[in-house]
Amino acid sequence: MDSIWISNHNIPPAWDQSFHLTNLYKMSYILREFQLFSFNWWYQILSVTDNYRGPLTYLISSPFFLTFGSTYKAAILSNCLFNAILLFSTYYLGRIIYSREAGLWSAFICSFSPALVVQRTDFLIDFSLTSILTCTWLCFSYWYFRKHKLNVAFSILTGLLLGCTALVRPTGIIFLILPIIITLFKAFFSFFNRNFIPLINSFIVFISFIFIFSPWFSINWLTILTSLNRARQWGISYQEGLEANTLEGLLFYPLLLPKMIGVCFITSIIILLIFSFKRRSNNVIFNKFSSQHSIWFISFPLGGLLICTLMTTKDYRFILPLLPQFAIALGIIISSNYSKRVFNKFSKVFLVLILFFTIIWNQFGFGFNLSAFPVNKPNSQDKWPIEDIIKTIVTESPNVSSTLAVLPDSKYLNAFNLEAEGQRQLGQVSARQIVSNLENVDDDLYNYDWFLIKTGEQGVMSNNRQAKLTNLLLDSSAFVVIRTWTLPDKSEAFLLHRQPLSLTVSPINCSDTFPKAIIKPLPSGLDISILGKISNIQDKRLLIDLVTSSEKITYDHMIGQGMLYLRTVDPEACINVSERYRLQAPQSLLNLPVKTNIRLISSDGHIDNINTDNTFYFNNKLDKVLLNNRVNLLLEMGQMLRNGSLDDLFDKVGQVNQSDPNQLYLSNSEAILIQRFEENPNNIDYLYSLALAQALKKKATDAYQTLDYLTNIDSENEYAFLARAVVELYIFNPRKALESIEQVNQLTANKSLLEINHTLKIISHIMLLDFFKLFSFIE
Numbered sequence: 001m002d003s004i005w006i007s008n009h010n011i012p013p014a015w016d017q018s019f020h021l022t023n024l025y026k027m028s029y030i031l032r033e034f035q036l037f038s039f040n041w042w043y044q045i046l047s048v049t050d051n052y053r054g055p056l057t058y059l060i061s062s063p064f065f066l067t068f069g070s071t072y073k074a075a076i077l078s079n080c081l082f083n084a085i086l087l088f089s090t091y092y093l094g095r096i097i098y099s100r101e102a103g104l105w106s107a108f109i110c111s112f113s114p115a116l117v118v119q120r121t122d123f124l125i126d127f128s129l130t131s132i133l134t135c136t137w138l139c140f141s142y143w144y145f146r147k148h149k150l151n152v153a154f155s156i157l158t159g160l161l162l163g164c165t166a167l168v169r170p171t172g173i174i175f176l177i178l179p180i181i182i183t184l185f186k187a188f189f190s191f192f193n194r195n196f197i198p199l200i201n202s203f204i205v206f207i208s209f210i211f212i213f214s215p216w217f218s219i220n221w222l223t224i225l226t227s228l229n230r231a232r233q234w235g236i237s238y239q240e241g242l243e244a245n246t247l248e249g250l251l252f253y254p255l256l257l258p259k260m261i262g263v264c265f266i267t268s269i270i271i272l273l274i275f276s277f278k279r280r281s282n283n284v285i286f287n288k289f290s291s292q293h294s295i296w297f298i299s300f301p302l303g304g305l306l307i308c309t310l311m312t313t314k315d316y317r318f319i320l321p322l323l324p325q326f327a328i329a330l331g332i333i334i335s336s337n338y339s340k341r342v343f344n345k346f347s348k349v350f351l352v353l354i355l356f357f358t359i360i361w362n363q364f365g366f367g368f369n370l371s372a373f374p375v376n377k378p379n380s381q382d383k384w385p386i387e388d389i390i391k392t393i394v395t396e397s398p399n400v401s402s403t404l405a406v407l408p409d410s411k412y413l414n415a416f417n418l419e420a421e422g423q424r425q426l427g428q429v430s431a432r433q434i435v436s437n438l439e440n441v442d443d444d445l446y447n448y449d450w451f452l453i454k455t456g457e458q459g460v461m462s463n464n465r466q467a468k469l470t471n472l473l474l475d476s477s478a479f480v481v482i483r484t485w486t487l488p489d490k491s492e493a494f495l496l497h498r499q500p501l502s503l504t505v506s507p508i509n510c511s512d513t514f515p516k517a518i519i520k521p522l523p524s525g526l527d528i529s530i531l532g533k534i535s536n537i538q539d540k541r542l543l544i545d546l547v548t549s550s551e552k553i554t555y556d557h558m559i560g561q562g563m564l565y566l567r568t569v570d571p572e573a574c575i576n577v578s579e580r581y582r583l584q585a586p587q588s589l590l591n592l593p594v595k596t597n598i599r600l601i602s603s604d605g606h607i608d609n610i611n612t613d614n615t616f617y618f619n620n621k622l623d624k625v626l627l628n629n630r631v632n633l634l635l636e637m638g639q640m641l642r643n644g645s646l647d648d649l650f651d652k653v654g655q656v657n658q659s660d661p662n663q664l665y666l667s668n669s670e671a672i673l674i675q676r677f678e679e680n681p682n683n684i685d686y687l688y689s690l691a692l693a694q695a696l697k698k699k700a701t702d703a704y705q706t707l708d709y710l711t712n713i714d715s716e717n718e719y720a721f722l723a724r725a726v727v728e729l730y731i732f733n734p735r736k737a738l739e740s741i742e743q744v745n746q747l748t749a750n751k752s753l754l755e756i757n758h759t760l761k762i763i764s765h766i767m768l769l770d771f772f773k774l775f776s777f778i779e
Helices: 002-007 015-032 039-046 056-067 072-077 079-097 100-112 114-120 125-144 152-168 170-192 197-238 247-261 263-279 291-310 316-335 345-364 386-396 415-424 438-446 464-475 630-643 646-659 664-679 685-696 700-713 718-730 734-747 751-767 771-778
Strands: 402-406 429-433 450-454 479-486 492-498 503-508 516-522 525-533 541-547 552-554 574-582 594-601 607-609
Touching: 002 072, 015 039, 015 056, 015 072, 015 415, 039 197, 056 072, 056 079, 056 125, 056 152, 072 079, 079 100, 079 114, 079 125, 079 316, 100 114, 100 316, 100 345, 114 125, 114 247, 114 316, 114 345, 125 152, 125 170, 125 291, 125 316, 152 170, 152 197, 170 197, 170 291, 170 316, 247 263, 247 291, 247 316, 263 316, 263 345, 291 316, 386 402, 386 415, 386 429, 386 479, 386 492, 402 415, 415 429, 429 646, 438 464, 438 646, 450 464, 516 594, 525 541, 541 664, 594 664, 630 646, 630 664, 630 685, 630 718, 664 685, 685 700, 685 718, 700 718, 718 734, 718 751, 734 751
Parallel strands: 402 429, 402 450
Antiparallel strands: 450 492, 479 492, 503 574, 516 525, 525 574, 541 552, 541 594, 594 607
16 A cells, blocks of 8 residues: 555655655765775764754665665655564564554554554654654563563663664653653662662663764764754744643644544544443453553653653654554553453454545545544645756756755755755755845855745745845846746746856866966956866865965865866866856955965875966956855854854854855865964964864864864963863863863953853753752852
């Protein structure tokens, strides 16, 4: 049935589905370059996702995905692996809790639950989390009732499965909060009764959990916390009225759960139960259990339901991991010896038919709505030009990695599914949603060469910035529309690019004078041509000195800003890399002849001079809209850090990072800034930019060393100490962070800065587990 649905579903993935599909493509490309003993290979696996969703779903799905075609449909089909784990775990839980028949009914209900089937025919991590968490709960329960005997192997397995749950999504562990509390209480109670075995088993579980979870968490912990906070803010902004202190919020999940399994199915069971109670006076279905067993098996769904109710964001997907537990409860009711006269063969066949016709309606729209759950029919008619948009960009710019700025955020045309399609087409095109503030949205004209705009409905996240940027693009002579599509929703999409493109690559005949550079002035910018053999210039950085009789300015960057895409070109061929980037020269230099000195830095630090013999004059007569040189932008951001313009800094970082999806400018700038500082150790502006690049690249140890050196030579700047404190907290060194925080307190009376410092001090004491000082400090 799932295969029939998938084969008839042809529309592109929506927002979250596209996000996960993109990560699956990235993971599959990493696994193709299998290097088991390479640290960098494992680091790529752990860094494949940049938010609170872990990499395990993509790691498990990738082999299936690679085998069956690397498409959205293949990604959906990979859910069969998680479905097998889910049904196995649910069956054995039902069997352990009650009986084999209860287990079979539990697995059957999970197979036909509308909510689970909808997730099974989609690609989201909620289904994989439900699967892994149910398997973890099975192992956890089995371990719990045998924890009074030393069982190292099963303790390790339980810890590893808990770690796997966290590697799907760390918030999955919160569902087990009550069972974990019960376990710890029992372990410490046994300890005080001189029985150390439960505590030893619990310690082994904890160590195993840390072993598998900490490598990913240590790299991404700050990103995890910030993205969780963004998700919470989204719930506050877009789901007003569903807070836990409102009646709607309290009743949201209790009213939703019957629909997720099927209202008609649940109603039928309730009616049959009523008849059962009328026929027998002693109808204690669950009297097979001791109170200890009952408390344990109820603790998971009860704790999970409580946590989900308290969350600001509410959706059926968030409570999906609890659904198998309710299916088990229904399976126990149906198979109970105390209700067999009512739940006979006839009524059981009737329940099976209800579930079957429920799914026929929910998945295909045939028959009657027996579930009250939204219908999920496959869509085989709507044709969205996702693939065509990416192909057009690749055709127009074949040897360049391009970034497409996407203004619309509609369900089937958004930055996420365009990014996924770009990854499918070998990652040559990335897509990013515009996140700039309305005040500085003009800057995006200098950050992207490609834009996609749309008429009509823009999507739930749209606001005035889309309208403003659309008008700026259409009014600008620097951008032209190269392709138009009529969309299934009767609106139109327009693909625009800068004319001419900022970066072009063309083949040329080789020469003994290569590598060679030619620089020409442009209005408010430079036209730089680098000619040479690919093997001699690819992945090289340019140190450019523009020298006049009065001063020297630098214009350093990586060739093509790291955006050359030459995988299919012979490395011994010669090319002309033509760059057109923005440069606002000082007014004092406009009438002076400019000589150039250009050097190439290789990845190993080797420096070569490059041939150039031209002299030119700066041209600032017309403010032409040219692409920014991102190394220059990083130097500006370093100045913002030094001067304490933190709000401007955060806005600029977000804007620039969007335009450079892989943040190549950070690693490129790091090598350039290290070289520049060696040549000019008196320029501490280089150090501020270097520390910022290292911190944003998550090279925390290097950032700490840079900031430690910086605070010694710029010891009166409170913002240098503030940055050092943040990095010290990131590398889990709260004692050193407290020293930096104290330095900030001594150097500033700025109220907003002291508030930031106050927050960092609280975090430091929490990390030190120094709660006595923390409480006195808060008071």
